Amino acid sequence: MELVKDVTEMRARVLATFAEAFPGQDFETREIPTDDVVITLPAGNVVAAVGALSEKLGMTHLTTITGDDMGDEIRLLYHMWHGCGLTLEVKLPLTDPRIATLTEQIPGATMYEREISDMFGVVFDGHPDLSRLLLPDSWDGPPPMLKSSDGAKEDQV
Amino acid sequence: MTKTTVPIGPQHPLLKEPMSFQLGLEGERVAESAMRIGYVHRGIERLCQERSYVQNIYLLERVCGICSHVHATTYSRAVEALMGVEVPPRGVYLRALMCEFERIHSHLLWLGVIARNIGFDTIFNYAWRDREIVLDIMEDLSGGRVSHAANTLGGSRFDLTDEHRDKILEQLQIMDAQIQLLLGAVEHERTLRERTRGIGKLTLEQIHRYCVVGPVARASGLDIDLRRDRHEAPYDRLEFAVPVHTDGDVWARTLVRVQEAVESVSLCRQILNSLPEGPVTTRVPRRVPAGEAISRSEAPRGEVIYYVRSDGSDKPARVKVRTPTLTALVTLSEQLADVQMADVSVVLSGVDLCIACADR
Amino acid sequence: MPFRVRSLIYMVPQIIRSLRAPSITVRFPFAPAVIPEGYRGVVKVHAELCRGCSLCVRDCPAAALELHRENRETYRLIYHPERCAYCGQCELSCNFGAIYQVNEISRSTLHLSELETVLVDRKPEEEDSEG
Ligand code: SF4
């Protein structure tokens, strides 16, 4: 398996792949320590982007998905690794966040998506089983990682 | 044939930590399995947002009870990257030294667990007795056997004197002999081989599909070890082999782990012999500038990733942890398919589950 | 067969080693516990060095330290061993070398309140005599 050497090469190769897959679109990119490229995508494009990456560059390793409540929107970060890090960033609205599931391309995303649906209330359309992963079945509060939630009460612990 | 459902867990002698399985049996064979985790979810990610950067080191050390140091190190590295601070070389070496001790400790502990589960108590006793040597060294170095508290932002909290180093080298000599003995036993002993061969199989293709990392992936032929492949200090200056096997069963995982422990002993020795002079810590600014950082490292069970976002205040705005066990959990239903009920415990311990890690 | 014999030969030195090794277990309350020198145990303080700056309180991850301050000269530094994580961050944070860990383990008790320890009890008139 051929690994990408550094961040510059990663950025160039990924942008070239995306230019082919999504002609006419511009992507905002930034580099963050320690060797990671972050590329911002429209929410609808993630599945196609991951498909293109695995087809053209052989990138199939999804490290994890991070959910992050920014206050006015929810950010999902799809961390991948192939010699150096690549992160696909997606922004979702706070009310009724929805995105297509990745489990078809990458079955390994099952757990990560379930965790985010637990913690942030994001709905992954097409996910085979979005049941509770970490939260207890009796949990009835809002998703606990949202800023608007004030965490667990005494009797929910 | 009628199906019998056997519940295992959340509290069960087979499991060291709480998780629950529903196994649907057809005769003696497992036909289907369902799994539930979350019984030890402590909300660490949320707690991190309510504590200062310094306090979080000790909180994150408690994500895992076995590889505690690597969590603190990875988190510290992310925060140091945010601050733009460079750890002095001696500090980097000492951190890596602790990580390698931890790897030996983790793999020997695991070897004991699997030997116990297949009913081979001699290996269990030997492995756990020899693990004590590493624990003693770590206690000597940092003052704690499991929670080492050996990290601080900007470097390492402990330092070594020359006498100390000689003493550790001596202890490593004993360790080396013992671990060779264990390796010999694992490689040649028929009981172990026959009990673990061919069960819990994962192909390389499945490893790719499920994004599995660490020794489980290397036992199926995925040649990735972040210590080598990220070319980071100090591993770029040390010599070590990355054991890879292609069988993909529990037997291959046993070999990978024990051989890795052998490599780690040699790594510890190299680190001790080439320890650079100088300070172990550097001064860090009190404030962490706004920004985000991702840090990865190879824990005993595979890749650990930390994502830290700072908004410029004294507490992180988001800390995300992904522990390697979570990747292996997805594959359990495939591994359990069609194994004998008596082998379930071997398959479960074969992936080296750390539920507390996965739940956080 | 040949390996059976070999594993027996392997075991002989192990058996001898185990037989000759001294017992590691200590009958604790009756015999003194052997604690290594660098062990991070309970927290102590050099009361005369403490300035009440509360840096240790701020950095303690387990909220095991409390500083009750009435005014500049009057304050109490209180330690709760039952909450302490024995991490040693307080020692690292203190700029005056006042707080430190010793290799002792905390006592067990049936009443939580007995554990609470007043590390520093500073009153203005005592300042001179305390040095
Ligand atoms: S050792 Fe750690 S937990 Fe205990 S008082 Fe000091 S800072 Fe707090």
Ligand code: SF4
């Ligand atoms: S022990 Fe040290 S850090 Fe704590 S209040 Fe006293 S002087 Fe300040």
